[in-house]
Structures are given as structure tokens and as C-alpha cells.
Amino acid sequence: MFLTTDIAFSFINFGAFTGFTVVNICVIAFYVRKRTTAPLTVLGYVILPAVGACVTLYMLTRLSTTALIIGSCWLAAGFLWLLWLTRGFRRPTPAMSVDETGGEIDDIRTRPVRAVELDQDLSEKG
Structure with a gap:
């Protein structure tokens, strides 16, 4: 296929x-979960994200059929890969890590580097 x-x-x-x-959609879900514990505005956390989601969904419907098929297949392949990596979501999702010695990326299945660790590394080098 070309x-x-x-x-x-x-x-x-x-x-x-x-x-x-x-x-x-995640912004709306965040509002639903946190609306009782934090002062969040309906305009910024429900109405505008809902309008944004509707606009982007409409634009998705305007794409070519071939692009929709290829994109859906790619999305499904990524989801299946995630299922395999997490063994059906029984393991934690993979996190990228940075090697402390040279700044190179380690295997994606290693522990994540926290922002505090990065700040400490930068202050030690600076």
C-alpha cells in the first residue's frame, strides 16, 4: 500500500x-473527581473542554477513510502492546528512566526518575 x-x-x-x-475528556473527569475538594470553575473544566472535545471529534470525522483505518489499527496495536507489557494490567505501566551517569535513557521497564532526584543531580553538578 502506498x-x-x-x-x-x-x-x-x-x-x-x-x-x-x-x-x-480527562479535564472533565478531573473536574468530576475534584469538584468537592477544590474550587474549580464549570466554564474552564467542563464547558470549554466539552466544546474542544466536540470540535476535535468533528475534525476526526473529516479525515479520509484510509487515515481512520490506519490510525485505528495503530491505536489498537499500541493498546495491545500495553496489554502485553502490563500482562493484562496486572503489572504497573512502564516508565522511562534516565541513567544517572551519562544521562542516557535506560530500558523503558526500569524505575522512573523522580523530579526531586533530577533536581538533586543538577544541584550536585552545578
Whole structure:
């Protein structure tokens, strides 16, 4: 199968539109969970994200069928990979780590580096 630049751009847009839609939905979910413990505005945490999600969903429907199929397959492959890495979500999700000696990225299945550790490393080197 040959990908034209239009289909390639649509494929990239599929990822962007899907990501922005999920982010907007997560903002609404955050509001639902935290509305009693923190003063959050309905406009900023429900209405605007809902409008944003609707707009990006609409733009998803305007993409070519080929881009939607390729994007959906890529999304499914990523989800299946995550299922395999976590053994069906029985293990923690993978986290990227930074090697303390040279700043190189370790295996993705190693422990995460916390921001406090990075600050300590920077203050020791500075």
C-alpha cells in the first residue's frame, strides 16, 4: 500500500485529534473527581473542554477513510502492546528512566526518575 502525503498528514492528524480529545475528556473527569475538594470553575473544566472535545471529534470525522483505518489499527496495536507489557494490567505501566551517569535513557521497564532526584543531580553538578 502506498501512502500519499495527504494520507500521511491525515494519519498524523488522527493521532493529534485523538490525543486532544482524550485530554479534554480527562479535564472533565478531573473536574468530576475534584469538584468537592477544590474550587474549580464549570466554564474552564467542563464547558470549554466539552466544546474542544466536540470540535476535535468533528475534525476526526473529516479525515479520509484510509487515515481512520490506519490510525485505528495503530491505536489498537499500541493498546495491545500495553496489554502485553502490563500482562493484562496486572503489572504497573512502564516508565522511562534516565541513567544517572551519562544521562542516557535506560530500558523503558526500569524505575522512573523522580523530579526531586533530577533536581538533586543538577544541584550536585552545578
